[in-house]
Amino acid sequence: MTKMEYKKTLSSYPEALTASEVAEILRVCTKTVYKLIRQGEIPAVKVGRENRVSKSVLISYLRNKDKESPPP
Numbered sequence: 001m002t003k004m005e006y007k008k009t010l011s012s013y014p015e016a017l018t019a020s021e022v023a024e025i026l027r028v029c030t031k032t033v034y035k036l037i038r039q040g041e042i043p044a045v046k047v048g049r050e051n052r053v054s055k056s057v058l059i060s061y062l063r064n065k066d067k068e069s070p071p072p
Contacts, residue, residue: 010059016045016052025058 013021022042023030036042037051042061044051 010055013055015055017055019051022053022058
């Protein structure tokens with residue numbers, strides 16, 4: 001997917017995503033998102049008690065994962 005396709009798909013989400021929104025997008029549980037944040041795979045900012053992930057950072061993460069996965 002191109003960057004524009006990701007943006008179009010995620011257009012209904014806010015610019016700063018919560019861990020549960022990221023989990024919904026990635027179709028994983030929130031524990032997995034917190035693990036990815038802890039490992040530094042997905043950069044996040046702590047706002048109060050919650051982690052926030054920038055939509056552009058998530059798009060970059062998804063694009064990098066697309067490049068890493070071998071073609072079928």
